[in-house]
Structures are given as C-alpha cells and as structure tokens.
Amino acid sequence: MLRVGVSDFPVYDGSVPPDDFIAQCRRLTTLGGIPADQLPAIMTVRCRGMALQVLEGDGGQTDVTTLLQKAFGDKPPEAAAAQLSAAQKGTMPVLEYSVLIRRLVRGACPEFFGDDGAVKKICVPAHQAALYRHFLVGLSTEEKILLSRQGVKSFDAAIEELRREELIGGLDDGGLHHSRRVRVIGYAERVHHVSPRQPEPTAGGDGGSDTAAEVNTVSADDGRSHHSTEGDVLVAIDRLTDNIADGMCRR
Structure with missing residues (x-):
C-alpha cells in the first residue's frame, strides 16, 4: 500500500x-x-x-462531487456562451475573473480543444482572441481605459496589468488606485476629446474649492487648463466604452 498524504492530491480551481x-x-x-x-x-x-x-457557499449540504459537477461540469455550448456574454468582473479579483473567463470560453467553444483537453495548435490564435475579447467586455470603464492607455493587447498582459493595480494597494471604490484613476481620467479627456461641463457653484460658495472631486485637466483643443468634475468625465467615458473595447479587439 502506498503512503499517500493530502499534499499528494491534485489542486482544483474550477x-x-x-x-x-x-x-x-x-x-x-x-x-x-x-x-x-x-x-x-x-x-x-x-x-x-x-x-x-462554491463548496463554502453550500455549507456542506450537498455531496462535494455532485456540487463540483453541477457548478463546473460540462454544459451545452449554448448555456456556456450565454454565461460568457453576461460575465462581469465587478469587485472580483482579476485572477479569479480570469479563471471564470477561461472556463466559460472552454465550455462555449469546445471546437478549440483536442481530445487531450489542450488547445489545438491551429486554434491558439482564435482561443487567445476569445479570451481577451470576453475578458474586456466584463471590465469596468476605468479598467478598459487603463488597459488602452498602457497599450495592453493580450489576455495575459491584461491580467498582469490589473493584477499590478490590485497590488498597489489603497484602491478606491471605483477599483483603481487614486493616482492612477486621475491619470486615466485625464487621458480619456485628451485622447477622446471629452469636454465635460464646468462644475456648478455649491450653495453658499463661489464654485471654487467647495466643489467635490475636481480634476485638473488640459483641453485637447487649445491646451488651456480647466476644471471638471470626475463624475462628468466618467459619464462621458461611458459613452465611449463600447468603441474603445471594440477598437482594442480589432488590433
């Protein structure tokens, strides 16, 4: 009889x-x-x-094997494709999100894989394109802008960049480090000619230092400095998100 310890068992991530x-x-x-x-x-x-x-969420109510098969077992390609189209990163750590995208692409595109489970050599480019495209679709506007600004053009590079962002620490509610967040907003204004409206004065003030979340930017047209609210910029960026993502995927 072999001497077998827990560490000899394989690891599974879904x-x-x-x-x-x-x-x-x-x-x-x-x-x-x-x-x-x-x-x-x-x-x-x-x-x-x-x-x-998945196992922790069940609280031991279901057999482990049954639960893993139900959550991660093979599904009809149509079902996997529907899940893939709806996948969103949200507050999910980037490594966890990348695992989700890999699994759903595998389920939605079985033609990419051989009998041994590996990606067919002829399908590697299409597989990588599918991973990257669907990874991008589920990101926030700011994350897409950040990847565009950094010149990221692949699935693995996108994971690396967003992982680096996570490790910076001090992330704000929008999912980006504050200093990087301000730079991303400024970049969007310059490159995409976003011209948000001027902030309105607050009650009892003159519209100066009392306005919230102001960002110093430079006009793309004449280089003159002006102030804009972060919210205005992000609203304008939202209108451009689909075009940006599509443009990145066509590169």
Whole structure:
C-alpha cells in the first residue's frame, strides 16, 4: 500500500471540468488505503478560488462531487456562451475573473480543444482572441481605459496589468488606485476629446474649492487648463466604452 498524504492530491480551481480531479482523488484514496468517508474533506481542502467558494457557499449540504459537477461540469455550448456574454468582473479579483473567463470560453467553444483537453495548435490564435475579447467586455470603464492607455493587447498582459493595480494597494471604490484613476481620467479627456461641463457653484460658495472631486485637466483643443468634475468625465467615458473595447479587439 502506498503512503499517500493530502499534499499528494491534485489542486482544483474550477477552471476546467472536475472529472479528472475527482477521478485522481478517488484513485489516490484507494491506493493509500484512505477511508472513503474522508474523501469529501480532502477534496475540499484541495480546492482553490471559485471551486472553494462554491463548496463554502453550500455549507456542506450537498455531496462535494455532485456540487463540483453541477457548478463546473460540462454544459451545452449554448448555456456556456450565454454565461460568457453576461460575465462581469465587478469587485472580483482579476485572477479569479480570469479563471471564470477561461472556463466559460472552454465550455462555449469546445471546437478549440483536442481530445487531450489542450488547445489545438491551429486554434491558439482564435482561443487567445476569445479570451481577451470576453475578458474586456466584463471590465469596468476605468479598467478598459487603463488597459488602452498602457497599450495592453493580450489576455495575459491584461491580467498582469490589473493584477499590478490590485497590488498597489489603497484602491478606491471605483477599483483603481487614486493616482492612477486621475491619470486615466485625464487621458480619456485628451485622447477622446471629452469636454465635460464646468462644475456648478455649491450653495453658499463661489464654485471654487467647495466643489467635490475636481480634476485638473488640459483641453485637447487649445491646451488651456480647466476644471471638471470626475463624475462628468466618467459619464462621458461611458459613452465611449463600447468603441474603445471594440477598437482594442480589432488590433
């Protein structure tokens, strides 16, 4: 009988169907003489990311194998495609979001993969394009602007850039570090000729220092300095989001 420890079991994050993970765990349990009733606990310990969240969210009410199959098992391509189109990053960490996109692209585009589960060599460009396109669609306006400004042109590079942003620390409610947020807004004004309206005076004031969230910018037309509210700029950027994302995907 083999000596088998928990660390010998594979790790599973939900990025691919769980069939191989389940089969390997069962095989190791048998080879190591581990009681079958310990398998669910071992599988739970070896889950990461989205897979672990699904198990924790269930609270042990459902069999682990059944739950993983239901959440991450193969689905009809149409169902996976619908989920892919609706996927949004929101406040999700970028690595977790990238795992979600990988899994949904795998389900929606089975023709990209061979019998061994690997991407077919001839399909690598199309697979990468699908990953990047759908990754972009679910990002916030500011995240899209940031990637455009940084010249990001691939799925892996986008993950790296947004991961770097997460590691800066001190993220504001909009999901970007404040200093980077201001630079992104200024970039959008210069490149996309956004001209927000001037801030209105506050009650009891002259419209100067009492206005909230002001950003110093430079006019794209004449280089003169002016003030605009951050909210105005973001509203204007929202109107440009689809064009920006489409333009990046056509590169």
